[in-house]
Amino acid sequence: MTAENQNVEKLMRGEYRHGFVTDIESDTVAPGLNEDVVRLISVKKNEPQFMLDWRLKAYRRWTEMQEPQWAHLQYPPIDYQAISYYSAPKSKANAPKSLAEVDPKLLETYEKLGVPLHERAKLAGVAVDAVFDSVSVATTFRNKLAEAGVIFCPFSEAVQQHPELVEKYLGSVVPYSDNFFATLNSAVFSDGSFVFVPSGVRCPMELSTYFRINAANTGQFERTLIIAEEGAYVSYLEGCTAPMRDENQLHAAVVELVALENAQIKYSTVQNWYPGDERGVGGIYNFVTKRGDCRGANSRISWTQVETGSAITWKYPSVLLKGDNSIGEFYSVAVANHYQQADTGTKMIHIGRNTKSTIVSKGISAGHGQNSYRGLVKVLAGAENARNYTQCDSLLMSGLCGAHTFPYMEVKNPTAKVEHEATTSKISDDQLFYCRSRGIDTEDAVNMIVSGFCKDVFKELPMEFAVEAQRLLAVTLEGAVG
Amino acid sequence: MNAVAEALRPYTEGFAALTSAHADKAPWLINLRRDAFAHFTAQGFPGEREEDWKYTSLRPLEKRRFVSTQSIPEQIQPALLEPVLLCEQPAYKLIFINGRYAPALSDAVDGVSGLRITELSTSLKHDARSLQPWLTPETIWKRDSFTALNTAFLQDGVLIECDADVHLELPLQLIFVSHQQPQPGACYPRILLKLGARSQATVIETYYGLVGSANFTASVTQVLLDDSASLEHMHIHRESPGDFHVSRVAIDLQRASSYTSHTFNLGGLWIRTDLQARLQAPQARTVFNGLYTVNGRQHVDNHTCIEHLSPETRSDELYHGIIGGHAHAVFNGKVIVAKHAVKTDAAQSNNNLLLSRGAEIDTKPELEIYADDVQCSHGATIGQLDKQALFYLRSRGIDEQSARDMLMEAFAYRLIERIAAPELRAYAARQVNQVLPGMTAVMEQS
Numbered sequence: 001m002t003a004e005n006q007n008v009e010k011l012m013r014g015e016y017r018h019g020f021v022t023d024i025e026s027d028t029v030a031p032g033l034n035e036d037v038v039r040l041i042s043v044k045k046n047e048p049q050f051m052l053d054w055r056l057k058a059y060r061r062w063t064e065m066q067e068p069q070w071a072h073l074q075y076p077p078i079d080y081q082a083i084s085y086y087s088a089p090k091s092k093a094n095a096p097k098s099l100a101e102v103d104p105k106l107l108e109t110y111e112k113l114g115v116p117l118h119e120r121a122k123l124a125g126v127a128v129d130a131v132f133d134s135v136s137v138a139t140t141f142r143n144k145l146a147e148a149g150v151i152f153c154p155f156s157e158a159v160q161q162h163p164e165l166v167e168k169y170l171g172s173v174v175p176y177s178d179n180f181f182a183t184l185n186s187a188v189f190s191d192g193s194f195v196f197v198p199s200g201v202r203c204p205m206e207l208s209t210y211f212r213i214n215a216a217n218t219g220q221f222e223r224t225l226i227i228a229e230e231g232a233y234v235s236y237l238e239g240c241t242a243p244m245r246d247e248n249q250l251h252a253a254v255v256e257l258v259a260l261e262n263a264q265i266k267y268s269t270v271q272n273w274y275p276g277d278e279r280g281v282g283g284i285y286n287f288v289t290k291r292g293d294c295r296g297a298n299s300r301i302s303w304t305q306v307e308t309g310s311a312i313t314w315k316y317p318s319v320l321l322k323g324d325n326s327i328g329e330f331y332s333v334a335v336a337n338h339y340q341q342a343d344t345g346t347k348m349i350h351i352g353r354n355t356k357s358t359i360v361s362k363g364i365s366a367g368h369g370q371n372s373y374r375g376l377v378k379v380l381a382g383a384e385n386a387r388n389y390t391q392c393d394s395l396l397m398s399g400l401c402g403a404h405t406f407p408y409m410e411v412k413n414p415t416a417k418v419e420h421e422a423t424t425s426k427i428s429d430d431q432l433f434y435c436r437s438r439g440i441d442t443e444d445a446v447n448m449i450v451s452g453f454c455k456d457v458f459k460e461l462p463m464e465f466a467v468e469a470q471r472l473l474a475v476t477l478e479g480a481v482g
Numbered sequence: 483m484n485a486v487a488e489a490l491r492p493y494t495e496g497f498a499a500l501t502s503a504h505a506d507k508a509p510w511l512i513n514l515r516r517d518a519f520a521h522f523t524a525q526g527f528p529g530e531r532e533e534d535w536k537y538t539s540l541r542p543l544e545k546r547r548f549v550s551t552q553s554i555p556e557q558i559q560p561a562l563l564e565p566v567l568l569c570e571q572p573a574y575k576l577i578f579i580n581g582r583y584a585p586a587l588s589d590a591v592d593g594v595s596g597l598r599i600t601e602l603s604t605s606l607k608h609d610a611r612s613l614q615p616w617l618t619p620e621t622i623w624k625r626d627s628f629t630a631l632n633t634a635f636l637q638d639g640v641l642i643e644c645d646a647d648v649h650l651e652l653p654l655q656l657i658f659v660s661h662q663q664p665q666p667g668a669c670y671p672r673i674l675l676k677l678g679a680r681s682q683a684t685v686i687e688t689y690y691g692l693v694g695s696a697n698f699t700a701s702v703t704q705v706l707l708d709d710s711a712s713l714e715h716m717h718i719h720r721e722s723p724g725d726f727h728v729s730r731v732a733i734d735l736q737r738a739s740s741y742t743s744h745t746f747n748l749g750g751l752w753i754r755t756d757l758q759a760r761l762q763a764p765q766a767r768t769v770f771n772g773l774y775t776v777n778g779r780q781h782v783d784n785h786t787c788i789e790h791l792s793p794e795t796r797s798d799e800l801y802h803g804i805i806g807g808h809a810h811a812v813f814n815g816k817v818i819v820a821k822h823a824v825k826t827d828a829a830q831s832n833n834n835l836l837l838s839r840g841a842e843i844d845t846k847p848e849l850e851i852y853a854d855d856v857q858c859s860h861g862a863t864i865g866q867l868d869k870q871a872l873f874y875l876r877s878r879g880i881d882e883q884s885a886r887d888m889l890m891e892a893f894a895y896r897l898i899e900r901i902a903a904p905e906l907r908a909y910a911a912r913q914v915n916q917v918l919p920g921m922t923a924v925m926e927q928s
């Protein structure tokens with residue numbers, strides 16, 4: 001087994017050793033959304049009044065909103081009343097009884113990813129007890145973190161134990177009325193992560209959490225809130241895999257980051273939810289609102305994402321550069337294979353003086369995939385000496401896929417410097433030929449070239465993630481060329 | 483009456499006046515006008531939420547009441563046109579005042595074999611059969627209110643047809659003069675241009691505002707290039723500080739044909755131009771060059787769209803902008819590569835100098851690609867004059883203002899350089915030079 005393989009295995013095993021909490025008590029709420037459902041969610045989670053009020057405000061606002069149509073995406077209309085808004089443990093009656101009943105293709109994928117045997121059963125949704133849902137993640141290093149003063153816990157726990165922090169920061173970056181999907185999330189979010197790093201603390205470890213969608217017909221509505229006080233530093237990893245399911249599942253998460261003076265937040269994502277099969281059947285609909293707020297001077301927020309999964313990706317991690325000298329970064333690899341569609345990018349809003357932003361986006365399209373970069377760089381009139389550099393490249397791997405770029409640049413300050421460049425091309429025949437002539441088979445040659453194409457982004461990922469990301473990419477693009 | 487109907491009222495009144503004053507002979511034309519106007523009123527002006535109008539508000543246009551020009555305008559002194567007249571070389575000239583053809587100022591173009599120039603106002607009074615293929619609803623207005631408006635009010639313009647293998651020695655200049663009127667007027671010129679196989683021509687379309695004019699022009703230009711035909715098309719916008727203009731240019735390219743545009747936005751209050759090229763057959767190629775310089779309260783919006791619909795097509799686009807005062811410039815360049823349009827080569831670049839506080843630039847270079855074996859790139863920059871270059875010039879004893887002038891000229895001249903014919907280059911340089919010094923003055927205020 002290669003070193004990389006072992007790394008992945010270690011990572012996966014490590015994750016499960018610390019385990020997930022399975023919420024045995026959670027019960028099924030009938031599909032549909034109304035005020036009662038919102039109240040029920042709040043009651044079940046034993047939330048204080050301010051949370052319920054906030055959820056209800058969001059729900060009422062949501063009923064007046066229209067689903068956005070501007071993205072370069074095509075999907076059948078979503079029936080929001082057909083979704084169950086509180087995660088229920090899945091019916092074990094329908095689940096496969098053993099690995100023998102699981103789709104062999106799925107098992108093959110696990111093999112390639114280096115998922116250990118005992119993990120595969122869980123991932124494939126075999127009816128074992130440890131099946132988990134969207135309710136919670138356990139965090140075992142909590143003691144060590146507590147020593148440092150870092151709070152890292154499920155969102156619902158934070159609501160119970162640190163209501164003052166939640167009340168202060170929740171919705172302060174992504175308000176409940178922000179957009180259709182964020183508002184829906186605000187009304188019905190089930191759980192998520194909460195991180196608070198107090199003033200001057202450098203978080204002693206990388207924080208990670210795995211979200212896995214496990215039950216059919218359950219919309220997932222996580223909410224993550226990360227606060228880094230003055231001079232604090234935190235690196236947060238988010239990884240996602242999903243087992244094979246036929247029905248489209250809706251996922252509408254919200255992530256809010258707050259960086260105060262001199263604070264730094266690094267947020268990395270590897271997203272590998274079920275993308276649907278080769279014919280475009282099934283797959284996750286991923287409509288995510290992620291936004292960071294560089295509230296204090298010299299603060300820094302960096303988003304790194306590897307998006308290989310989901311049938312539909314609608315995601316624009318953004319940074320509000322309010323503090324003077326603050327820095328926003330966005331590094332992204334997005335893959336659209338088979339019938340996947342991705343409309344993703346970022347927004348960098350320059351408000352403070354001497355603010356800087358860097359955007360590096362790499363899009364890979366294969367099969368019938370449609371990949372769009374949509375980004376906004378906005379320099380307000382008061383943002384003296386703002387600086388932005390954007391590079392977005394697309395790689396095309398089949399004659400039926402599409403790669404699109406929609407960058408918006410809006411500048412109102414005459415000291416701003418904004419640059420954007422984009423290229424689109426296919427994998428060069430010369431490069432392929434060179435590798436082939438050295439005895440490297442096509443599949444490996446393609447992997448090599450793609451890895452090179454994505455290097456600028458992968459080098460921003462924490463090591464374990466970089467390894468996992470590369471393997472994911474290879475699996476995702478299997479058979480895309482040749 | 484609601485606000486929408488109120489904004490459309492001048493046009494409704496104008497349309498009633500037009501249809502009662504002048505009865506079309508051809509039934510198809512009567513229907514076409516009626517349909518086009520119905521389309522316009524049903525749709526109204528584009529709303530703020532429309533992506534194509536995101537950065538350009540139609541409020542200033544809606545607030546004004548433009549009378550649809552009916553009368554033949556008074557004559558003007560030919561000397562008034564000198565600033566925009568191509569005098570670097572002989573040329574054929576057709577002059578329109580407030581949208582109406584002015585025969586006394588124009589040249590009769592006879593004796594060029596293979597070239598037919600039909601002036602529309604005369605042609606429309608007769609059967610206008612030669613125009614019918616150009617004016618089918620599907621091809622001309624689609625979802626666009628301004629093209630529909632132009633079609634409804636169609637009265638003047640020109641149809642230029644070149645047979646196969648005709649090389650026009652002299653450029654053809656069309657000058658549309660905006661002239662002060664008691665009440666600001668709207669006019670709707672239409673330019674139809676067809677080059678037969680292997681023909682070559684140069685056309686200069688100039689919009690010029692005389693002192694005090696404050697009119698609205700909604701022009702539509704349609705260009706058809708047959709196999710291997712080649713057209714050099716210059717668009718000069720030198721309207722007055724009160725003029726409004728919405729310009730639509732649609733170009734259709736057949737096999738191995740070539741279209742080059744040079745757009746110079748040098749004036750006007752509120753200008754929107756849309757250039758749309760469709761590369762229909764292999765080896766078609768298009769070059770879009772553009773320069774916009776704006777200051778004061780000007781608003782200039784350039785939209786370009788290049789559709790690569792066939793394999794082995796090429797496009798090259800360069801737009802430079804200089805924005806001062808409280809002006810607002812918009813650039814939106816779209817490149818679409820259709821499925822199977824492999825071996826497409828498309829390059830696009832948009833560079834902007836943002837020179838003063840209060841000025842704004844919104845730029846959006848877009849790529850939509852549905853084929854794999856392509857080479858496409860785009861770039862956009864927003865910045866200021868290079869401080870090091872300024873320092874270099876200053877250290878050689880050049881005063882600050884001259885140094886800035888030089889750098890700005892150099893930035894603008896990148897576009898002039900791209901004009902092949904020396905006479906035309908000189909003409910374009912003269913146009914730019916008449917406007918640029920004003921830009922430096924604006925910068926100093928900031």
